[in-house]
Amino acid sequence: MDRLDSLCPPAGYPRQFVLLCFLILTATFLMYPVLKPLSLQLQASVTGSYVSGTHSVVFVNCPNEQIARDIARAILDKKLAASVNILPKASSLYFWQGEIEETTEILLLIKTKTSKIPGLSRYIRLVHPFETPEVFSLPMDQGDVHYLKWLEEGMKEN
Template sequence: MDRLGSRCPLPGYSRPSVLICFLILATSFLMYPMLRTLSLQLHSAITGSYLSGTHSIVFVNCPNEQIARDIASFLWKGEIEEATEVLLLIKTKTSKVLMLSGFIRLVHPFEIPEVFSLPMDQGDVHYLKWLEEGMEED
């Protein structure tokens, strides 16, 4: 009997059935997001570090400002918070994000300013070339 057949969990079958293999594969595929999330949380808890991909940014289109305000109201320190904020977009090299974050912490009035970056994976080739040419090299 071959190796695969000797490990078959079903009596009377010399090889695992295609259905069992499919079920194992489908279960693994369906559980991957949950297992990944749990492993990221466990790693962060043990090491005290942040892993890329743990958090997400959600962009929401709203038909008007009032709907946006209703959605944006949130609980902060036991009270409903509704703040006006201005979004500043800074385009820079990924290698300079850490230095930029340090500068922002020095000059920003919030105790913990909201600073994060998203990599530019795609875009207009002409714009990306213009952006690259406009940034100084260190």
């Protein structure tokens, strides 16, 4: 029986152990939003792999080519994106104030880091002539590693 007693923890041990486990699990749960991106970045740097969703393509419609060029140049100057494609003459049909509108717009395809999208959206709302500019994004799932590194380099601050 002495041998069996030596294998059992002291009387207060289980309660302390349960409390410690609860605290560790709670801290892990609360820190998950912070820890996940950090662990993915660490994995990517160690393995050389791409973390899906690190970069995004943002779509913005503009009323004409000059405004599109001005916005594209400004967001590149501010390092909010690494590349912008200007696609001419997109036909747009949409509801506005209860009516169906039809117009020709210029589409910007903006390639950026997903983390820069909130700042990019705020800036576009400031400079865009539309009352409610179209700004939405899609995360990049895959991509050429060399291109994605080039994107990173294009957004580095001097």
